[in-house]
Amino acid sequence: MTRAAVSPLSWLDDVERDRRAASLRRGLRTREAVEADLDLARNDYLGLADHPAVAAGAVAAVQTWGTGSTGSRLVTGNTALHEELETELAGFLGAASALVFSSGYTANLGAVVALSGPDCLLVSDELNHASLVDGCRLSRSAVTIAGHCDVDAVAAALAARTQPRAVVLTESVFSTDGGLAPLAELHATCRRHGALLIVDEAHGLGVRGDGGRGLVHELGLAGAPDIVITATLSKALGSQGGVVLGPAPVRAHLIDAARTFIFDTGLNPAAVGAALAALRLLAAEPALASAVLDNAAALARACGQQRRPESAVVSVILGAPDVALAAAAACLDRGVRVGVFRPPTVPEGTSRLRLTARASLTPAELDLAARVLAEVLAGS
Known part of the structure; x- marks a missing residue:
């Protein structure tokens, strides 16, 4: 048989067979509008994804702004509602500024890549989310993978670096086991070595801290000039989207340099309206x-x-x-x-x-x- 006669995708048959043999084949499940079963798999931590006030926030946004954002936020996709959400998110989490992305994944990619580069060392926890891992891969930085919650390993990597800049990456609450990162110790280590700390609060927002303000806020680190927070709007806030929070110069830099912000369509109005309504519910309750x-x-x-x-x-x-x-x-x-x-x-x-x-x-x-x-x- 000639090479041209073999499908260029035939290798997928072997991959499929191996995955099934190892019980690693994945599939999609169609969720019903009204679930008959008790669902303990969803990340809707506050139960707001089907809250009437959150749905009303989405509907009002659509009626005012339409169904789509119509373009990237740098072109036509930025609305007063986006900026209102950013202001309230920053205030709630104790940050100087916030920038909303189309997803938590793109927020992490944008932050990691834009705040690193060839002159930077990235130190990433071995159990970090795939979005942080992919940010490392796209960053063009040297990358050190530290053992899970191993502050000594982070300190050693920072002390041995030759790069002028360094960024440490961690989740606040790790998604697979629910454990907390040693944020206070990591921050102290970063400060000793002049490194930036990026903390993914995807599973901390709405759950940890005073009224659900996250683990960074709980530990008294909110607003620190050497901490950047990322979060998703799709878990505790029951909507869709992501956000990066930190000092005002970080927001300005991301608008200029984060490719997942510049070249991506802005978050749709319904998601913005829903997230804003959910945030206000959390603040009130x-x-x-x-x-x-x-x-x-x-x-x-x-x-x-x-x-x-x-x-x-x-x-x-x-x-x-x-x-x-x-x-x-x-x-x-x-x-x-x-x-x-x-x-x-x-x-x-x-x-x-x-x-x-x-x-x-x-x-x-x-x-x-x-x-x-x-x-x-x-x-x-």
Whole structure:
């Protein structure tokens, strides 16, 4: 057979076979408008994605500004609503300024790439989100991967660098296990070595800190001149989009240099309006954040864990991918949907169920979750 007769995509057949054999094949699930099952897989930590006030914020934005943003924010896609959201986000999180992107992923890519470069060392936690990892890959910087939450390794990398600039990257709350980064220690280390600290608050916003202002704010670091915060609007705020917060010169630089801002269509008005309405709800109802943690504690107890979770995430490590998949299927058969994390999202041998609490869970829903989880995990 000639080379031309072989499909250039035939290699995908082998990849597909290997993934299925390893229980690593992924698929899409069509979500219903009204779910019949209790969903403990969603990242809607405050239960605001279907809140009437948030929906009304989206509708009002569409009626005023239309369905699309019509272009990049540098051309026609910037509205007074975008700037209103940025002002309120900055005020809520204690930052000097904010810049909204079309997603949390593009916010991380834009911030990391625009604030690094060939004259910079990037030091990134080994469990950082893929968006931070991809930012490192696109940065043209030297990159050091530090062990998970290993402040000494970060300090050693910064001390040994030859580059004039350095940036340390971490999540505040790690998405796979819900653990907290040692932000105070990392910040002190960065300050000793003249490095910038970028903190992804995707899973901290709405959950940690005074009224859900995030872990940076909780530790008294909000507004520090050497910290940049990134966050998503798609989790606790129940909408879509991302934001970078920090000193005013950072915002100005990103407008000039962040390719995922310059060349991307602006966040659509409905998402902006929804996020703004959700943020105002959170500001008016600060107890929502503590309710998330209380409900996470109840889920953890249902899984046999005595330690109180530090975030909305409850992680139950089961080992092999097929074991985790079977446990998730057993939960779903009993009316409870849970997340399943497998390699490469998590390290080999640590496939797990990932449960996410939300403030709106009712006592009856928590009772159902407790019964189902106890039954399924007893047989895993």
